[in-house]
Amino acid sequence: MSEPRTLAIRVLPQPGESLDSWMEALARRSWTSLSALLDALGLPTQERTHHLLTGLPPEMFQRLKKQLNLRAGVLEQSVIPAALFGRRAPHWRFCPQCLSEGQGRFPIRWWLPWTFACTKHQALLHRRCPSCHTEPRVFLPRSVHLHPPGHCMRRTGRRTVCGADLGELPALALPHGHPLLQAQELLSALPVHQRMAADRTFTKVDKCLSPLMESMSASDLLPLNEAARDAWQNVLADVTDLNSGIGIWRVQERRRTILTPDFFQREHTEGGTPFRVIAEIHGLPRQLVIQHAKGLGLPVHPGTRPRIIDDEEWLREQYLDRTRSIEDIAQELGTSHTVVIRHLEDLGVPRRPFGPRSMTAFITKLDESVPRDIRAAVEGTLHGWLRLRRFQISMAFPNLTAAARHLDLMLSVLASQFLQLEQDIGTRLFHRSVRHAPQRPTARGATLLHDLEDSQVQSLMQNALGPRLDPLPAADAVDFATVAVDGERAALTVLHTHAPPPQRLNIPSPLHPLLSHLLHHSDEETSVSQIHTATGMPFNTVYKQIKRLEAAGWVTSRLETHAERPAAARRRTFYSLTPAAHQAAATTTRGPAALRKTTDSPDETTDRTAELLHETPGQENY
Structure with a gap:
C-alpha cells in the first residue's frame, strides 16, 4: 500500500486555531477552493462547517498528521468533541478586530457556546454578517481563494457570495471590569482539545456561568447598546437551550440535586404542589419531573382533577337546550373539556356529533327577520360573521x-x-x-x-x-391605498385658466419631484435636461410626466429660437408654470408668500410644497 501524498506548500496552524480556519488558510496558500483541498486530503466535503470540527473519525487524524507533517497534539487542539453540543448545532461568533489583525484566522473557542466576549479587545462577539444578516460560517465556504480573508463567504446565489468585510463591524465594547469580561477570562482558561470530557467540562463551565447569570442585573446591561444586549441574549439561549449539550447537562444536574424523595414528600405529597407548578418554579420540563416522580414510585394523576357537577339539569340545559359547546362549558367551569365529556357520559346526556359541527357557532340559528344572504353565510358555518366583516371592509x-x-x-x-x-x-x-x-x-x-x-x-x-x-x-387609509394602486396613472387635477382654483389638489406621487422642481424655479423657465439633472428622474419619465402636466394645464411650453442658441443643431423646449398653477399654489397653501424664495430656505420650501400637494404616500418608482 502506497504512502499518503503530502502537500508541497504548507501553512502552520496557529496555537488553538480552528480546523476550518486553518484549512481555509491552506486553500488560499495553494490557490484552490476549500472543497478541492478537502477532497485532495481525503476529508469529506460536508455541507455544514461544524461537521468538519466534530465529525472526523480517528483514522483521518492519523492520515492528516502524515500529509501535513504535524507534531503530536497539534491537530487535536483544532477540533471539538461532538458531545459538547448535544442535538443543537454550534454557532460561530467572531471579534471583528481579531479577524482584521489575524488576517481572517480565528481560534476554535469561537465555536464554543460559552465563548461570548473577547478579553483582548474587551468586547462582546458578533454573530451575524452586517450585509446578509446571517451567520457567516453555517455552510462550508468554497472558493475562498477568490476572496480576501476575513470576509463573509455566505452564498447569495449560484456563483456569488456576500463578500462583506467582517472586520469592519463596530466593536460591542464592554466597560472595564464588567462581570461578562471577568467570567469570560475564567472560561477562556479552560483547555480545549478533542479528548475533552463533556461532564467534567460542563461542571467547570457551570461554576463560571451560574454565578454570572445569578448576579447579572438590569443595571449591568444598561450601559450596553442594543446590539450588545442582543448578543448576550443569544449566548444565554445557546447555553440554556434544552437541545444543547450544556443545557441538557444543566437540566439533568438540577433534576438530580433538586428532585429528591424528601423534596417530593415535602412539596407534592404534604404541600399539594402539582408537578406542573414544580416544573415551572425550578425551570424543568414538566414531562421530566413526571418521569422522575414515577421512577420514585409516586402516584401521577394525568389531566386536570375532575370537578364534580351535581346539577344535571343545568348541564342538560347548557348543552342541549342552549346548544353550547363543550369548550364553552369547560371554560366557564374552569376545567378541561375531557372532564365535561366524562360528566356527560356519567349523567347519560346524549352527545352531539364530534368535531366543529358541535360548536355553538355552527349550530346557531338566526331569526327569520335577518336577511336571507346573511343567514346563508352564518348558519351552519364557522367564522361566517368574520368573512362578512372582512367583505364589508x-x-x-x-x-x-x-x-x-x-x-x-x-x-x-x-x-x-x-x-x-x-x-x-x-x-x-x-x-x-x-x-x-x-x-x-x-x-x-x-x-x-x-x-x-x-x-x-x-x-x-x-x-x-x-x-x-x-x-x-378610515377615509385616509382608503385614499392611501388608492394612490398606491394607481401610481403614476392616478387622476391629476385639471387647472383651467379662468376657473377658480380647487381647494384640494390630487397629484400622483410620481409627479411630486417634478412639480417641486417647477415650484422651486417658478420664476424661470426650465428644460427636460435641467429637470433630469436636478431630480434624477429618467429622461423618458420626465418627458412623459411633463406632458401630463401640460395637458392638465399646469405648465406651458416654449420652443427655443435660433437667435438664443445659433450654433445648436436642435432647439430645446422650455417649460414654466401656468398662471393657473401659480394661482393654485398661492391659494391652496398658507398664502402667496408660502413659496417665496426670498424669505424661505430650500428645505422650508420643500416642506411647504409637500403641504401644497397634500402628499399621500404611494409608489415612488418612476
Whole structure:
C-alpha cells in the first residue's frame, strides 16, 4: 500500500486555531477552493462547517498528521468533541478586530457556546454578517481563494457570495471590569482539545456561568447598546437551550440535586404542589419531573382533577337546550373539556356529533327577520360573521391586495375566505379589479353590503365577534391605498385658466419631484435636461410626466429660437408654470408668500410644497 501524498506548500496552524480556519488558510496558500483541498486530503466535503470540527473519525487524524507533517497534539487542539453540543448545532461568533489583525484566522473557542466576549479587545462577539444578516460560517465556504480573508463567504446565489468585510463591524465594547469580561477570562482558561470530557467540562463551565447569570442585573446591561444586549441574549439561549449539550447537562444536574424523595414528600405529597407548578418554579420540563416522580414510585394523576357537577339539569340545559359547546362549558367551569365529556357520559346526556359541527357557532340559528344572504353565510358555518366583516371592509379598497394589506392578511387567505362566502351564499358577490379599474360589488354584493349596515345585523355581528371585530377603514387609509394602486396613472387635477382654483389638489406621487422642481424655479423657465439633472428622474419619465402636466394645464411650453442658441443643431423646449398653477399654489397653501424664495430656505420650501400637494404616500418608482 502506497504512502499518503503530502502537500508541497504548507501553512502552520496557529496555537488553538480552528480546523476550518486553518484549512481555509491552506486553500488560499495553494490557490484552490476549500472543497478541492478537502477532497485532495481525503476529508469529506460536508455541507455544514461544524461537521468538519466534530465529525472526523480517528483514522483521518492519523492520515492528516502524515500529509501535513504535524507534531503530536497539534491537530487535536483544532477540533471539538461532538458531545459538547448535544442535538443543537454550534454557532460561530467572531471579534471583528481579531479577524482584521489575524488576517481572517480565528481560534476554535469561537465555536464554543460559552465563548461570548473577547478579553483582548474587551468586547462582546458578533454573530451575524452586517450585509446578509446571517451567520457567516453555517455552510462550508468554497472558493475562498477568490476572496480576501476575513470576509463573509455566505452564498447569495449560484456563483456569488456576500463578500462583506467582517472586520469592519463596530466593536460591542464592554466597560472595564464588567462581570461578562471577568467570567469570560475564567472560561477562556479552560483547555480545549478533542479528548475533552463533556461532564467534567460542563461542571467547570457551570461554576463560571451560574454565578454570572445569578448576579447579572438590569443595571449591568444598561450601559450596553442594543446590539450588545442582543448578543448576550443569544449566548444565554445557546447555553440554556434544552437541545444543547450544556443545557441538557444543566437540566439533568438540577433534576438530580433538586428532585429528591424528601423534596417530593415535602412539596407534592404534604404541600399539594402539582408537578406542573414544580416544573415551572425550578425551570424543568414538566414531562421530566413526571418521569422522575414515577421512577420514585409516586402516584401521577394525568389531566386536570375532575370537578364534580351535581346539577344535571343545568348541564342538560347548557348543552342541549342552549346548544353550547363543550369548550364553552369547560371554560366557564374552569376545567378541561375531557372532564365535561366524562360528566356527560356519567349523567347519560346524549352527545352531539364530534368535531366543529358541535360548536355553538355552527349550530346557531338566526331569526327569520335577518336577511336571507346573511343567514346563508352564518348558519351552519364557522367564522361566517368574520368573512362578512372582512367583505364589508374589503369593498372599500380598490383591490384585494390593498384590503389584505390593511387587514394584515395574506392575499391567498382573503381570496379563499371570499370564495367560501360566495359558495355559502350561492352567487358571485363582486367583480375583481382589472388593470386600474377597481373592484366593485355585484348587484347581489351591493345588497349584502346594504344589509350589513342594518343596526340589528351590526349588533349580531358585534356579539359574535367581540374583540375580533375589525373597525371599518378610515377615509385616509382608503385614499392611501388608492394612490398606491394607481401610481403614476392616478387622476391629476385639471387647472383651467379662468376657473377658480380647487381647494384640494390630487397629484400622483410620481409627479411630486417634478412639480417641486417647477415650484422651486417658478420664476424661470426650465428644460427636460435641467429637470433630469436636478431630480434624477429618467429622461423618458420626465418627458412623459411633463406632458401630463401640460395637458392638465399646469405648465406651458416654449420652443427655443435660433437667435438664443445659433450654433445648436436642435432647439430645446422650455417649460414654466401656468398662471393657473401659480394661482393654485398661492391659494391652496398658507398664502402667496408660502413659496417665496426670498424669505424661505430650500428645505422650508420643500416642506411647504409637500403641504401644497397634500402628499399621500404611494409608489415612488418612476
